[in-house]
Amino acid sequence: MTASAVFLFGRRARRRWVHLILGGALAMPYVLVGSVILGPVIGSDDVFSSLPLQLGSFAIGLPIAAVTALFAPTRPLVSGAVRALSGTDGDALAHGPARTRGERARTAAWFTLHLGLGGIVSGMSLAVPPFAAVLIALPLFAGLRGTRLGLPAALGEGWAVALTPVAGLAMLLALAACAAGCGALLARWAPALLGPTARDRLAAAEARAADLAVRNRLARELHDSVGHALSAVTLQASAARRLLDTDPEFVREALAAIEDTTRRTVGELDTVLGLLRDGDAPGTAPAPTLAADLDGLLRRTRAAGQRVTATVGTDPAALPPLVSREAYRIVQEGLTNALKHAGEPVTVRIAAADGRLEITVENPLGTAPAPRRPGGGHGLSGIADRVRLLGGSAQAGAAGGLWRLRVHLPLRTT
Structure with a gap:
């Protein structure tokens, strides 16, 4: 297996993907709170019927998540998840709760980053694979062509049909690359945001x-x-x-x-x-x-x-x-x-x-x-x-x- 394949599909990449999915799951309560706030403001009873409104609820929920992450016990909890799933050296992360204002702020920043990237990757993980599967199967099943599934009419004509499997595979690779990149970013930033301070190292x-x-x-x-x-x-x-x-x-x-x-x-x-x-x-x-x-x-x-x-x-x-x-x-x-x-x-x-x-x-x-x-x-x-x-x-x-x-x-x- 080449280095690129290991980066995209290796054991560490899969564990980091799970870590991101957990971040997306943690983000859902905050998104729901954001939708409750956003709905009355725009006069809508169904915020989730529109992608822009969903993204707006997501944007409102992240600051709320940052506030809840300021509590001291958050750091040992998220550090334990990072040690288990991100492949980060355990000695590079702090074990105790955040005590100072700076430690709490860094923990809140990492928690918000985790939930933000996790929400994006989770949404892509739910939406991209089914759509890619349809594109891959499109040349084999004529019933999938046309506009009944919301696909452009051009996909059912000429060479476009033959190219849809390539597009589907490319979308899956793009999803894997996005998940691997976001997981690597979280692992890289974890020691800086969740690591021990100079006082912790001295102690x-x-x-x-x-x-x-x-x-x-x-x-x-x-x-x-x-x-x-x-x-x-x-x-x-x-x-x-x-x-x-x-x-x-x-x-x-x-x-x-x-x-x-x-x-x-x-x-x-x-x-x-x-x-x-x-x-x-x-x-x-x-x-x-x-x-x-x-x-x-x-x-x-x-x-x-x-x-x-x-x-x-x-x-x-x-x-x-x-x-x-x-x-x-x-x-x-x-x-x-x-x-x-x-x-x-x-x-x-x-x-x-x-x-x-x-x-x-x-x-x-x-x-x-x-x-x-x-x-x-x-x-x-x-x-x-x-x-x-x-x-x-x-x-x-x-x-x-x-x-x-x-x-x-x-x-x-x-």
């Missing part, structure tokens, strides 16, 4: 940015809490299995640590999932902080057989809650990396100086690198995100046979 961008920020924060929380728990539980279970027969006391401690780790992680997971469920109340498990759980974090890590030395040069309870929470996650991720890469002993240093909280996590480089997941992990990038949101700095890398994570967080978060 949508802000909403997407806020949603992305929430999703990233929840992803970091899941990665840090669940990732650390799985790494710790795996090593704790492995150590307990190796020492099951030789050190029952260590096995009991490891099992207790596994129970504590999983219980806490389930609580944190419930909190995050509660935030993801629309309408659900979030879980009640508090976000872990240095003041609340640093000792427990170190104890659970040591229960996995990891030697950890911690030096805390500041009172965790005196830290701002946001800094304490993010610092906890950073220390947790540093310990998780040490668990994964089997480098020990691990040294953790936390100190406050010059208005900053300094966190350092060091461990020797492992002799055998841990297997990497496809695409790598997200721990260090999560730390970088946390630090950047607080306006701090972070460095991580190998130096002198050690893997060192060093973070500076400002203590003033406002």
Whole structure:
């Protein structure tokens, strides 16, 4: 099928034709109102007996349609029809009701254009096909010739009869071209008249940015809490299995640590999932902080057989809650990396100086690198995100046979 045929008779063209027919149907009540107004003015009881009077009623009805389209709910209704039938990109159209005067005026302009073009195409769709069918059949049926059907007498004579099928087909093509052209015009003007304003686009961008920020924060929380728990539980279970027969006391401690780790992680997971469920109340498990759980974090890590030395040069309870929470996650991720890469002993240093909280996590480089997941992990990038949101700095890398994570967080978060 050629491009011209697709434009005239393709699926999109047919849907736009239906859209125009719906516009013509919507125009009929306004035409009836126009006829009620026009009839008494010209002193006629039968406005529809004359084509000029019908067109006059149509012309009176369109301004009335424009006035009714000024109501705010009109825009989402007509935008839905445009998305479904005109082939216009849905993102190019506004979703909410028209609020400002300019938005209402543009909606009214599009609605009037739709009803005007729809009324014209609907009238042509009713009148042209029967007349074209008569012209096509005229050479085959002599009874159709003459003036009984309102046809010119010349159509029943000579070469005119042979040319009437061509004229009938041309009329059908002209109708299809008119419908396709009007549908394309409506589709072209829809984004300009029904599309979101600059304020709408800004609000949508802000909403997407806020949603992305929430999703990233929840992803970091899941990665840090669940990732650390799985790494710790795996090593704790492995150590307990190796020492099951030789050190029952260590096995009991490891099992207790596994129970504590999983219980806490389930609580944190419930909190995050509660935030993801629309309408659900979030879980009640508090976000872990240095003041609340640093000792427990170190104890659970040591229960996995990891030697950890911690030096805390500041009172965790005196830290701002946001800094304490993010610092906890950073220390947790540093310990998780040490668990994964089997480098020990691990040294953790936390100190406050010059208005900053300094966190350092060091461990020797492992002799055998841990297997990497496809695409790598997200721990260090999560730390970088946390630090950047607080306006701090972070460095991580190998130096002198050690893997060192060093973070500076400002203590003033406002």
